[in-house]
Amino acid sequence: MTQPDLAVSTVIFALRGTSSENMVLSLPLVRRIRSPFEGTWALPGGPLGDEEDLAQAAGRNLRDTTGLEPRYLEQLYAFGQPDRSPDNRVVSIVYWALVGGDEFAATFDDENVQWFDADDLPTLAFDHALIVEYALWRLRNKLEYSRLAHGFLEPTFTLAQLRKVYEAVLKRRLDPGNFRRTVEASGQVVPTGERLAGTNHRPPQLYRFNTAQGLIDPDPLTIRTALTHPGVAS
Amino acid sequence: MTQPDLAVSTVIFALRGTSSENMVLSLPLVRRIRSPFEGTWALPGGPLGDEEDLAQAAGRNLRDTTGLEPRYLEQLYAFGQPDRSPDNRVVSIVYWALVGGDEFAATFDDENVQWFDADDLPTLAFDHALIVEYALWRLRNKLEYSRLAHGFLEPTFTLAQLRKVYEAVLKRRLDPGNFRRTVEASGQVVPTGERLAGTNHRPPQLYRFNTAQGLIDPDPLTIRTALTHPGVAS
Numbered sequence: 001m002t003q004p005d006l007a008v009s010t011v012i013f014a015l016r017g018t019s020s021e022n023m024v025l026s027l028p029l030v031r032r033i034r035s036p037f038e039g040t041w042a043l044p045g046g047p048l049g050d051e052e053d054l055a056q057a058a059g060r061n062l063r064d065t066t067g068l069e070p071r072y073l074e075q076l077y078a079f080g081q082p083d084r085s086p087d088n089r090v091v092s093i094v095y096w097a098l099v100g101g102d103e104f105a106a107t108f109d110d111e112n113v114q115w116f117d118a119d120d121l122p123t124l125a126f127d128h129a130l131i132v133e134y135a136l137w138r139l140r141n142k143l144e145y146s147r148l149a150h151g152f153l154e155p156t157f158t159l160a161q162l163r164k165v166y167e168a169v170l171k172r173r174l175d176p177g178n179f180r181r182t183v184e185a186s187g188q189v190v191p192t193g194e195r196l197a198g199t200n201h202r203p204p205q206l207y208r209f210n211t212a213q214g215l216i217d218p219d220p221l222t223i224r225t226a227l228t229h230p231g232v233a234s
Numbered sequence: 235m236t237q238p239d240l241a242v243s244t245v246i247f248a249l250r251g252t253s254s255e256n257m258v259l260s261l262p263l264v265r266r267i268r269s270p271f272e273g274t275w276a277l278p279g280g281p282l283g284d285e286e287d288l289a290q291a292a293g294r295n296l297r298d299t300t301g302l303e304p305r306y307l308e309q310l311y312a313f314g315q316p317d318r319s320p321d322n323r324v325v326s327i328v329y330w331a332l333v334g335g336d337e338f339a340a341t342f343d344d345e346n347v348q349w350f351d352a353d354d355l356p357t358l359a360f361d362h363a364l365i366v367e368y369a370l371w372r373l374r375n376k377l378e379y380s381r382l383a384h385g386f387l388e389p390t391f392t393l394a395q396l397r398k399v400y401e402a403v404l405k406r407r408l409d410p411g412n413f414r415r416t417v418e419a420s421g422q423v424v425p426t427g428e429r430l431a432g433t434n435h436r437p438p439q440l441y442r443f444n445t446a447q448g449l450i451d452p453d454p455l456t457i458r459t460a461l462t463h464p465g466v467a468s
Contacts, residue, residue, distance in 0.1 A: 080288035
C-alpha cells in the first residue's frame, strides 16, 4: 500500500455586511496557482507541519488566508475517497471555523483570496463543494442545539441581534416572539441585567451565553474536563 | 515538512453476555506483535488500502479482527498530536462501530484478539485510552438522541429489551415507567401491532425503530440524500 498524502483544510465562516439587516454568511476561497485545478477556487489548506497538531494546522491556515483569529474551530470530517484528487492520493482532514464579521477592516489584501456568499459559490476544485455543503449543514444544525452563535456576536447582545445572526445563517425569517420564547426556554442565554446603551425610552435587555451549558460534541481533548467537571466544557 | 503516516483504526462495541440481564458493553483489542508497544493491547487498525475509502478500511479492520459485519459504522475523529507515536509521526483516522452480540458464536479464534469490558480495559498503546474514552462518550451521548440502539437489537423488540440495552450501555438502572414514557414521546419507536411469542397470558408488544426519523450526524456522503429527501437518511 502506498501512503497517501495528508492535507488539512479549513472551511471558514463569517457573517459579512454593512449592517445587521443585510448580513450574508460568507467564506473565503483561495485561487489555486498550480495543477491540478489551476485557476479554480478551493478551500484554504496544505500539509501538516512537523510540530503542529491538526487543529494548529487548521488555525495557521485560517490566519494565513484571512489574517484573522478563529472564534470557534472544530474538526469537521476526514475525506478520503480514492479518486478525490486526480494525480496523487490525498486524504484531507477538514476543520470548520467561525471568525468575526466586525474584524474585516483588518483583512489583508491578497488577489488570490476572495470572500463568497456561502450559498452562491463558484465551481470548486476537488470535492470541495461537497465539503462546504457538509460544513454548512453542520453549522446550521449545530446553531439550533448549541451556543455556537456566540462566535458571531459580542460577549453581550440583545435577543434581536441574536435573531439576526440566526436569520443570516439559516437564511430565513424567524418570528420575533417565537424566537424569544424558544431561546429563553432553552436556557442558552441569560440576562446580564444591563440594557443596550442608546437613545430609546426603553432600550432592550442585554444577554450573554450561559457558559454553564456545555457545547454538544466537544473535542476528545476536552472530554476529560467535561466528564470530571460537568458544565465547564466550552 | 515530512508527510506523516496515515492509519485507520476502529473502536468496535458489542453487548456481550449470556442473557439480557447481564449484558456487558465490550470491545475487542489486538495485542501488538511489534515495536513500539510490543505486547501491549491496542485498537485494531492499519494503513489505508490503495483502492479503499476510509470507511471501507475501517470495515475491513472490523471483519479482520472479529469476523463480524458492522451494524453501524461512523467516523469518530482524526487524531494527530505530534508525539502520539514514539518512532514516526502517525495520524489516525478513527471509526467506531456496533456489532451484534448474538453473533459471537461465529467469532473466530485468534490468540492476539481478546474482548474486554469497555469500562475495565488494560493499559493501551499510544493514545488509544483517550480514543476509547471519547468513543464511549460519543456512544452514550448519541444513544440518548438517536435511534442508535437498533445496532444492538433485532428488527423488532419489546420496550423491556430496549431498556436493557440502554442500561448496559449507560451502566445504570432506568425506571421502566419513565423509560417507556420517554421513548414513546420521542417518536423513535413505533408499535408493530405484534406481540412477543411466548407463554404469557398477555405477552408484551413488539416495536421497531421509526426509520422516518433520521439519525443526527449522518456522514457527508449521505447529506445530499438527507437534504433532498428529509427523513430517509439512515
